[in-house]
Amino acid sequence: MTLELGPDDKRMRLRYAGTCRLCARELPAGADAVYGRGSKTVRCLDCATATAADSGAAGASARREYERRRDRREQRIRTDHPKLGGLILALTDDPQSTKAWERGAVGEELMARRLNDLPDTFRVLHDRRIRGTRANIDHIAIGPTGVWVIDAKRYAHKRPALRIEGGINRPRVESLRIGGRDGTKLVRGVQSQVERVTAALGETSLPVAGVLCFLEADWPLIGGAFTVDGVHVLWPRLLIQRMTEAPTHDIDIDIVYAIFAAAFPNA
Numbered sequence: 001m002t003l004e005l006g007p008d009d010k011r012m013r014l015r016y017a018g019t020c021r022l023c024a025r026e027l028p029a030g031a032d033a034v035y036g037r038g039s040k041t042v043r044c045l046d047c048a049t050a051t052a053a054d055s056g057a058a059g060a061s062a063r064r065e066y067e068r069r070r071d072r073r074e075q076r077i078r079t080d081h082p083k084l085g086g087l088i089l090a091l092t093d094d095p096q097s098t099k100a101w102e103r104g105a106v107g108e109e110l111m112a113r114r115l116n117d118l119p120d121t122f123r124v125l126h127d128r129r130i131r132g133t134r135a136n137i138d139h140i141a142i143g144p145t146g147v148w149v150i151d152a153k154r155y156a157h158k159r160p161a162l163r164i165e166g167g168i169n170r171p172r173v174e175s176l177r178i179g180g181r182d183g184t185k186l187v188r189g190v191q192s193q194v195e196r197v198t199a200a201l202g203e204t205s206l207p208v209a210g211v212l213c214f215l216e217a218d219w220p221l222i223g224g225a226f227t228v229d230g231v232h233v234l235w236p237r238l239l240i241q242r243m244t245e246a247p248t249h250d251i252d253i254d255i256v257y258a259i260f261a262a263a264f265p266n267a
Contacts, residue, residue, distance in 0.1 A: 107154030
């Protein structure tokens, strides 16, 4: 990976021994390191490379899967119908199971554009793979207000709603409804992502918030946002507002970014 330095960084040979502020490695005099003028600290080259890790391309894995399925269908039809294959493809659409991957890719791309509105104090990783699974995390944002695990959903013209059952004599049960259909599976997915991100941080009190962000949904004019089983359900503009207005914490964003870049590689 190419080492890309920030405006306050300078690669240099240390005149005096120092300690990497990220991994606490002892750096002898004469070692190559990166000096941060603003923080007046040094980083070893390994950590400097990690903090410059590629943020990823939003929706990349979903778009690859869509293209794979589309191309496989086209090849199958042209093979089975050499003369009429082109006409069949022109008159028929991809199945919904294939289109869903394209919708997902577009949703992640749109969400990434909205996250660009965050202040420079935030850093964002996109489309990160969860090791040992076929799942991915759409976006991980790190900033002064903590860590935000964001799952982007593009459900055009459908209204997310909170359903509460039970009460006085029965356990309270919360569930997510999307256009009247049960969407609790999405909540469980975000909860699992939050657990993995929290585990990657190790022992820390840094808050990790789980978010289901619905794009192009049928949100009401007043209200609409809610929390279901600890997961925030809202729209992009409100998410950006909450991310920037939440209480701040003592966080070294570069360290946390490097941890997540290593724990969750590009999907």
